[in-house]
Amino acid sequence: MTIKIGISACVLGEPVRFDGGHKASTFCLQQLKPLVQFVAVCPEQAIGLGVPRPAIRLQRDEQHNIRLVQSRDPAVDHTSQMLAYTEKLLPGLASLSGYVVCAKSPSCGMERVRLYDDAGQQLGKIGVGIFTRQLMHHFPWLPVEEDGRLLDPALRENFITRIYACYDYQQQMLDGFSTAKLVNFHSRYKFLVMAHSPVAYRELGRLVASAKLFDAAELSLRYLTDLMQALKNIASRKQHANVLQHLQGFLKKSLSQAEKHELTDLIHRYRQGYLPLMSPLTLLAHYLRQYPNQYVAAQRYLSPYPEQLGLRA
Structure with missing residues (x-):
């Protein structure tokens, strides 16, 4: 079976934004697309908003409810439509293994979306897109990330x-x-x-x-x-080095003193910031071929995703 990843249609390069444009992600289109099946969704277009269309925004009313309204005419409220559409769509997304959403979007933004009050004053970048908020609430386990953050x-x-x-x-x-x-x-x-x-x-x-x-x-x-x-926590060099030392321990009876010293040295230099993670990993993989250990070889830490993505290089 193929991995299914939800994605904002504009991030996939479809011209569905309010201005008729898109926000195509090079990483998604060039590196990720050959390995996964994307399920493209544009919630705004799905509820009947045309392309192009008037801009919309998140607005907090006097009861502190978050509404999805037209920027120039807040009386035009799309909240109920968006919530009804999302409620109908979400059960069909249970097989997804991840989701890439469009940053800053009042429907799809994951964080730091502009929020306004009834008077039209900006309260800060403290909102979450209506669609994505429901998505993350319904599937608290689902990996969700914004297109812009994928540049990091x-x-x-x-x-x-x-x-x-x-x-x-x-x-x-x-x-x-x-x-x-x-x-x-x-x-x-x-x-x-x-x-x-x-x-x-x-x-x-x-x-x-x-x-x-x-x-x-x-x-x-x-x-x-x-x-x-x-x-979701970013692994530090210290934590990677700790894991590498643990895995090295499973081979201590097989490695010679010179081999132990070489691997220990690489792990130490990686931890200090002088080498990339691939240096000790490559040597560890080499020793695993020489001295097979089924338990260590089965660890997904050594190969958490396809090598062709080159993310540890």
Whole structure:
């Protein structure tokens, strides 16, 4: 099966913005598109707003409700239409493994969307697009990212890591959840989690260990949600180095003193900032070919997404 990723239609290059333009993402179109199936959505066009169309904005009324209104004529209110459309659409998006939304959009923005009061005064960049707010509430586990933030290498790598972890979990549980499947999945992901959040590494371990205390559906959702939240943290050099040292430990009986010293040195130099992550990873992979270790080789930390994306380079 192909990974399905939701995406704002304008980010995919479709001319559906209010001014008839688009916000095509080079990364999505050139690097990600060959590997996934995009599901393009333009909520504004879907509720009947034409192209081009009057600009809209988020506005907070006296009761502090957030409304989606026309910028020049706030009496034209699209909130009910947007909420009804979103409620109807969301159940059909349950198979998605991620979603790329359009930054700053009053319908699709993930954060820092301009919010206005009834008088038309800007309250600050404190809003969330109406559609995306409902999306994230309905699927709290779903990796969601904005097109603009994907220009940041660390955020881009983090988002793709979450997408592939989410998809792997969905595939693992495709024909039903079981504790055995959960244990198998967690055993492959524990070091990836450790790199992103040592605290979550311990908490998820305890959750899996006490799996029999939970209802299956509740446990499945809780694990996936907690996993996605843990992976949302950007892994630091210190945390990567810690994981690399742990993985090296599994090979200590196989490596010679010279090999141990070489790998230890590379990990240390990476931690200090002198080398990229691929340096110790490449040497570790080399030693794994020489001295096979099934448990270490199965760790998704070593290969969290397709190599051709080049995100760790």
